[in-house]
Amino acid sequence: MSELDEFKATYFDECSELLIELEEQFVAIEEGDQDTERLNAVFRAIHSIKGGAGAFGFQGLVGFAHSFETLLDFVRDGRVELTEDVIKLCIRSIDLVADFVTAAQENRELGADYGADEKRQFDELCNPDADGEAGEEDPEDFDIEFTPVMVEVDSSDADAEQSDEFEESPLEEDLNAALMDNVDDSDHEALAEEIANADVVFESDNPATADHSDEESDIDAADMGASDCWCVVFTPLPALYERANDPLLLFREMAIIGETKMRANLREIPPLQDFEPFQPYCSWTIYLKGDDVTEERIREVFEFVEGDCEIEITPPGGISEQQAAHLVGDISATSKVVVKPDEMTPATDEPAAGESEVSFADLAGELGVKGLGEAEEEQAPEASSSDDETPSAVADEIKQKQGDDSMDAEAMLSDLLDEEEPKAKAAPQTDASPAAPKAPPAAAAANKITQSKAPDKSPVQSIRVDLDKVDRVVNMVGELVITQSMLTQQMDETLREKYQELVRGIEVLAQTTRGLQDSVMAIRAQPVKSVFSRMPRLVRELATKTGKKIKLEMVGEQTEIDKTVIEQLSDPLTHMIRNSADHGVESVEKRIARGKPEQGTIRLSAEQAGGNILIIVEDDGAGINRERVLDIARERGVIQPEQNPSDEQIDNLIFAPGFSTATEVSDISGRGVGMDVVLSNIKKIGGSVHVRSHPGRGTRMTLRLPLTLAVLDVMLVSVAGCPYVVPLSSIVETIQAGKADFGKTPSGARLLSIRGEYVQVADLATRFAMHTTAEEKDRFVVLCEADGSSKIALVVDEIIGQQQVVIKSLEENYERIDGIAGGTILGDGQVALIVDVQGLKAGPNHRNAA
């Protein structure tokens, strides 16, 4: 069932997107933007999650999402006030939904009572007066509501599934029985009778007490005062069920608007041998009465199934007394809504006659009825508007015209339906065609909407592509870039003069390649939002656990960064935020004592700075306790006792493995694994971490990340005859320095004076333990910027030039090497090593620590 797995994968993808959206919407709502559109969006998101979950049979998720949805629905139409508590409940519930989704994804069961507390709160909010009755009814509902509808299984399973479904639903059971009884019954009158008897009437005043028993009560439509009834004909298309929508829910929504009478039209159900299990054969006519019923409200009910069903709405005024009486007659005598041949125009009989098959005759008959019904509905407003003429005359005329129109259309539909096998996809297409000819008069004259024809929403702007495919392109573009720069290198002066056209071609190629590369990188780039969006929940949980008040501010979520980088970002960010919340932000009492606002703030921001992305986690907490850090570092031998590190160096000690200032290991942090994970993860993707702390005022941690991991602009240098490359993004300038420019400190470290500024020197030859021949001569110096403003001067033998390289991992086949960030392959096939500027800057101390 790999196909089903694929669907599942897509569903989970969508879920994570929807969850992110939910999170965002609620953040906005929390901030006071309680726009109805937001609530609608939230509702839609939960509904979609629930729908998919229903289709895949994730019962826990369905149950929870359903309760949640109910609450949201109540909130949406104002029956439940959106207080702060409710918002909090909702936000917590999103976390729970996320948990359910994860559990479903991992094929894991959460405890049966997981989220039960929230669920109970939902119910309490929705039914403040309700007693146990409502509660008892709920689980019962699920059985019926969420029988998986779109089941992609082999036939035996499908059958089992099918029969289950029938057994569970009294409505369908009856229907089934009716069908069974009539398998060999050639008397269509009897068949019609049977089916008609199987019609189920729902009567409901409000959803809490919605009674969907199959009592075959006589419909007393007369007391509905048929003339002020809205009439809604609801015909589901296969897509409706495929998306796991349930008409019952819609009916309940309707019941909220006003008093409803409904009947199911089961006439289209073919004899069993023609029965397509996945085809919807049932439609419903709903008569709706209420003071504040408007067409808009009715349409709202069907908002979520827009396009998946056909809706015809006729306002109460639109039904003349006579017709109303007719309708009432229909309703009260359910079994008699059979077309009398003399009421049919010849046009309808013809297609029926053309076909000898029993089912088609039935179908055509049914369509005839439908067509007639439509005609009546459509004519109505015109009849009422044209006061001068006798209504009946107009009615007849319109009946004639409209009737023919829709008959033809319907006949066409039936033709199509019969010719092709009624596949799920065929129906919406064919349905659109009859709608077309009817549309002009209908739109003008009658309050009729065919939802499937609603104006197209803007087309989907994105496609899902397997990341592997993108990566393949990225790699190939990377190789192309290298080949191109190799070609450029091969160009010497004589060649340039001799083959000018070729040179021009290569220049154009260079530009195009660059463009191609940027575009490909853009495909992989994603807003950091996808990582940031997980953080509010984390902060909420941390705040609850620690009893602190913490606010999370996020800035620059739209900053785009390579997907691989984003994937690597989640863990470090979690650790950093956790650290800030646990060690940084003080308890409420302490904060008040220090004259700070009760609520601590953690600020998470992302911005682009040149070829880098800066991600900054900042808190307004206590800052790093340097004395303690130093004591612990000495105690654990992270640094030697005689060393006197600078404040900055002390701050950075928190990244040492196993280092923890916490005296007790809490379940949040303190095991000492956190911050060195940050460092190693960030280093792995070629980034750097910098921490700056102001005691008493807070800590700021900066992650500097490369924009992309695939291609790097570098400067190619040579040290002791070996090629090295230095990332261009960290280079400030290159200079040639004489011996006099260098100085020595007591510890033996060398410094370089550049325009009056002294800079730490790293002689690559010494550092990499290689023998260099260029000892005494003027040396080339590549001045690099390490963290923030601190600089380091790399001494090299020769500067060869600039080029682009594709980063290759050394760890893939070997291991990490200090001072080397990775490898790359030059145009001639030789391997060059990428200098890890940050690592060199950190020095031996740090190397021990890291």
Add this chain to the structure above:
Amino acid sequence: MEAIEVSENGHEPGGANSIQLIAFSIGEQVYGVEITTVREIRAWNGATPLPNTRKYVRGVINLRGTIVPIFDLRARFGEGATEATKNHVVVVLSVGDKWIGILVDAVSDILTIQKDDIHNVPEGENMDAELLNGIITHDNRMVGLIDLDTVVGNTGEES
């Protein structure tokens, strides 16, 4: 550069109980690795030296876009670095999920041996027991079976 591709699934004439080895020499001594681990055999063409790493790692080479480290087997055995020439050979092997190359003097033969014929390495020098999986006799000469995991692993001499 010439590279001799070695079929991964070299047929095994002796049945399930026999294995095939690629035999190569370092100086006078012959060693072998199981043929199924061998990916490629190529002539030595230099490598980019790696700083700050184990001494017996000669550097890295570019193997069709992948960076592969080269272990100098002679140096690994503590006999000093190989003075590599074009006549020296790199045997590219897959060890676990990594590809590595070992620098040897020459590749001599493909041997088919019976598993039962493998002798244990006699107790004595720790290093021998670590670096060799066993010893077999072929043509009255001793062939050491290289334990690749140890050769590549971190347990050896650090720089």
